[in-house]
Amino acid sequence: MRLKVTAVLAAGAAVAAAAIALGSPPSAVAIPPGPGVPPSGPCALHGITDDVAESADTPAGFARSSGVVRALTLFIDFPDARATMPPSVRFAEFFPAATEYFRASSYGRLSYLPIPLFRWIRMSRPLAAYGIQRGTNFDPASDSGYHALSQEIVRAVDPMVDFRAYDVINVIATPNAGPPATRTVLSVTFSGGDMGMQTADGVPFRNASFIWSRQAGLSAFRVLNHENAHSFGLPDLYYTDERPAPPPVGHWDPMDEDWGPSNDFVGWHKWKLGWLSAGQVHCAPPRGTPGEHTLTPIASPDGTKIVVIPTSPHTALVAEARTRGLLDPAVCRPGILLYHVATDIPSGGGPLRIVDGTPHSGGCFQASRYVDPELTDATFRPGQSYTDPASGASVTVLTENPDGTYRIRVTPARA
Numbered sequence: 001m002r003l004k005v006t007a008v009l010a011a012g013a014a015v016a017a018a019a020i021a022l023g024s025p026p027s028a029v030a031i032p033p034g035p036g037v038p039p040s041g042p043c044a045l046h047g048i049t050d051d052v053a054e055s056a057d058t059p060a061g062f063a064r065s066s067g068v069v070r071a072l073t074l075f076i077d078f079p080d081a082r083a084t085m086p087p088s089v090r091f092a093e094f095f096p097a098a099t100e101y102f103r104a105s106s107y108g109r110l111s112y113l114p115i116p117l118f119r120w121i122r123m124s125r126p127l128a129a130y131g132i133q134r135g136t137n138f139d140p141a142s143d144s145g146y147h148a149l150s151q152e153i154v155r156a157v158d159p160m161v162d163f164r165a166y167d168v169i170n171v172i173a174t175p176n177a178g179p180p181a182t183r184t185v186l187s188v189t190f191s192g193g194d195m196g197m198q199t200a201d202g203v204p205f206r207n208a209s210f211i212w213s214r215q216a217g218l219s220a221f222r223v224l225n226h227e228n229a230h231s232f233g234l235p236d237l238y239y240t241d242e243r244p245a246p247p248p249v250g251h252w253d254p255m256d257e258d259w260g261p262s263n264d265f266v267g268w269h270k271w272k273l274g275w276l277s278a279g280q281v282h283c284a285p286p287r288g289t290p291g292e293h294t295l296t297p298i299a300s301p302d303g304t305k306i307v308v309i310p311t312s313p314h315t316a317l318v319a320e321a322r323t324r325g326l327l328d329p330a331v332c333r334p335g336i337l338l339y340h341v342a343t344d345i346p347s348g349g350g351p352l353r354i355v356d357g358t359p360h361s362g363g364c365f366q367a368s369r370y371v372d373p374e375l376t377d378a379t380f381r382p383g384q385s386y387t388d389p390a391s392g393a394s395v396t397v398l399t400e401n402p403d404g405t406y407r408i409r410v411t412p413a414r415a
């Protein structure tokens, strides 16, 4: 049976050793203008409907991504990898940092509430007996893998947990179970469709993130933000087939790089997740007249966040302003970030690609081995422009204003 269940992995398997992390979890966020709304209008491009994707609309079955999101948070260990710390200490590796990250990135529109069950749930077999590898799927016909783990977890907690009360599930393993994250990243999320496993409460077990080991550096908690974002419908932006190609997004979004210093989500993701108000997205549909727009940096809650320029029914060129900020401490060339979004390209196949304003430059941030440097100076500065050769859509950066906003000129696609 083919299951519409997505195995989506944490980024960064190929990296090793210690990270330099800049910045620490944010603490306070200004109140944004107006409520967040789901994407709509001619720029809310449709696409893949049965999986995580860049489609503006997220299919049924995924978790809500704005308002209050309740995360059942469980802890597991194994007979051969017994926990050596209280679960509250393991919990503190992720919270409140991950909650604060979501609050800041969503401009206060996502209140992420982790609800921990502070006990180690001891699995019945040694870790190796479950056959957990990078890429291991959730097969409800199997007596091993994530299905076996999940069955034991649900059996252990069903008498005391009402699964109907939660939007997402975190299963956090004792850090001594399995390889270090610097060697192999096992963390994975099974999100979206019914995984073929019911709880006693009449709701399926789904939108579950399994967090293994530890990432390096001060913002190591972001693996949880990355994994939970899959339950909200976001795809992996790094190439999951490990093709010998440079990262398509680099450090401009944690769905590509969630290691090293903190980084914010791109504006397209914030729109998809319901973190922008209606007026914060400008749409420049094909055959429209050229126009000027003022963009307020992503780091700030107010103002216009993105201009979307559709280039085909499933693709768009998107412009946003990126500057150094609370969640973006490593930005070294503030300016206008341009990227192509494709709503019909699957997760891990490059559904979002940054346009490099300074190709082959080597980048401007080399302080962390977890940051691919080439794209760190990809932004466009005043006087620079980019034209998409296929569609004719173009963006020219006119000015950087004294108040930190950017004025751009946008020419819509020809057809």
Ligand SMILES: [Zn+2]
Residues within 6 Å of the ligand: 008, 009, 010, 011, 226, 227, 230, 235, 236
């Ligand atoms: Zn992932």
